[in-house]
Structures are given as structure tokens and as C-alpha cells.
Amino acid sequence: MIRVRVRAVRSGFLAMRLACLPVKRYTNKQSVCFMGGCGDMQAQGGCQCGAVRFSVDGPVHFSAVCHCPSCRKSAGAPLVGWAMFDTAALTVDRPAVSVHASSPGVRRSFCGTCGTTLFFEADYMPGLVDITTESFDNPDDVRPTDQIWTRHETACVRALAGMPRHESLPPQA
Ligand SMILES: [Zn+2]
């Protein structure tokens, strides 16, 4: 198995920084407390098809769901959850990763095979990487605590609480 430290390939296809999170909250590099504990965490994740696997070993600085149009479009979803780590805390195995510059200085990475949205980096956030919470094997480990860019909240998300709920598929006619 190929193991590539993201820092080691910064000049290559995997150089990226997260973009959407509020700068004030993370520039001090203070960790957020999750699940009753603070400090480093170890966790694994990957894309849907398994071509990309990753692990993290370090503090979660911030975790939030983002309503911004860029995140929504990149994932094809009404919300995207992000957990922020030091770039050095992320190790990517089998880096079948493709990168898309969604705006100047911003790099979004996804599996080149199945398209799962994985990482987000931006020039204005040096040394930090956002990882999609749902790409973790246990997303609750990095459960978002905040919502960001709520000015872009969609009608779908606003209506969620009142929608009929079905445990699986809706009843057949
Ligand atoms: Zn994949």
C-alpha cells in the first residue's frame, strides 16, 4: 500500500486547503472539544468505492455544516459537513485523488473513480485541511457543531423539520 503524507506532496495534485470556514475560529489553532473530550483524535475514512483511504491523527479545530453554493454544487447535496484538521495530521492511502480548483486559491479534492467529495483547502488557510465528515468511517466522531454560510440556506433545508419521514423508501402507491 502506498502511503503518502499530504505535506510531502504539497507541490503535487494533493496540495489543498479548506475554504469555507470562518478564519477567526481557526487561526489560533485552538482545538474544539468533541464528544466530551479535547485534544488529538485518531480516525479513518475513505471514499465510497474504496480507491481512497485516509487517516487523521491530531486535533479537530472546527466542524460545521456548510450551506454555501460552492460546497453544495461540488457534492450535489443541500448541505456538506466539514471537519478541520492540520494538514500534517492527514495521511492519505492509495491517493486516487483528483483536484478541482473551484475558485481562485481553493482546491477541492474528490475520488477520481467514484467522485466522493473528500478534502478542501485554500491558500488563505495555510496548514489546514477540511475533510468531509461523511467520508469518515464513523461520522459522529467529527460531528458538526456549527452551521456556516446560513445566508445561502436552501428552501429544502429550511423545510426539513416539517417533511414526512420514512424509515426507508416511501410507501408504494
Ligand atoms: Zn472512490
Ligand SMILES: [Zn+2]
Ligand atoms: Zn462551503
